[in-house]
Amino acid sequence: MQEVLDTRRRAGQKVSIIGALVNSLLSLLKIIVGYLAGSAALVADGFHSLSDVVTDFMVVFLLGISHKQADDNHPWGHGRFETLGTLVLAIILMAVAGLMAYDSLKLLFSGEIPPPPGALALAVAALSIIANEGLFFYTLKVGKEINSNLIIANAWHHRSDSLSSIVVLIAIAGAMLGIWWLDALAAVLVALLIGKIGLDLLLRSLSELVDTGLPPERVHELTETALSVDGVLDVHNFKSRSMGGQTLLEMHLQVAEHLSASEAHFIGDATSRRLRERFDEISHIIYHIDTYDDQEMPALDQPSFPARPEITQHLDAVLSRMLGELPDYELMIYYSPRRIDLDIQFNAEIWPLLSQQSLAAQVLEKGLHEELKGLNWFGRISCWLPAQGHHPLPD
The missing domain is CATH 3.30.70.1350 (Cation efflux protein, cytoplasmic domain)
Structure with missing residues (x-):
């Protein structure tokens, strides 16, 4: 099992490190170009990518913990750390969404008309779409292969970047055509989209933390x-x-x-x-x-059954009366909701005792049943005797 966990950990950390490197480059590029080109939507999208860098490294760290072997303090393993990481990732996404929405709304209602962004901003947004779609499909594939909700959540984080970049691309194009408010409005829509993804991840993580059953x-x-x-x-x-x-x-x-x-x-x-x-x-x-x-047996219907010592005491008393002395035997006890069934395995010494009392084996079993049937817990009894050897069964 630990080998499987190590394989999952290595695959998850690899895809997360690749995502961190790509998002580092994209975030710097979008923030710088967005600032120089005067595109609030592109700058907001750049900070979204920067949050991806943080979460990618957080995923790498948490995967290292969550796939450790169980120990005395964590006898069920460390998988909850992965759930906790998904929860933190969701909160980060929602916080980023709130900040993006606040800044964009402030710009939208400020009354100032910013200059239209240039073609470079448009090219960077297109590059971001391509890069993040590639990261999304790659990360989602790995997440499903290793069955990691944390990696799958991170894949959707990449997809949120891709979708936000699509909106930003449209906004920049609109702003270049003179619709200046479209850029800020697009940033608000991107924030709402990121917040929705964060909320979904938050609810999924909370569901797991409260031990919700499988579908x-x-x-x-x-x-x-x-x-x-x-x-x-x-x-x-x-x-x-x-x-x-x-x-x-x-x-x-x-x-x-x-x-x-x-x-x-x-x-x-x-x-x-x-x-x-x-x-x-x-x-x-x-x-x-x-x-x-x-499940089908109500507790009130269950009698107070005796344990082995009390059952053995009853048997010993009956056998001693019937055979004159107590033979060795092995006892199998079968408890069911309303009765106890017994199997007795005698050894070879039972034959001379039966001969002395002129009892047949069938009579012994029947006699034991008659003696015990008055007990409220008794169901049935079966006697098992060894090969007769030199002790013939009496007529």
């Missing part, structure tokens, strides 16, 4: 995969949550009533393996084995 269609895929494992009769009490691009699951697996604990555990492990093979974003699976659907 119903995803839950259906996961439960169907679990049900496809031999031995799994039902899946219930299914819980899911996301943490930094990883999925954590908890579920109850219902198996046959009289399976041994080791076989039931084997089925549970097989279910975990199949889920991880099909869904590689799963980092943790906790399963609970049930021999019945505990």
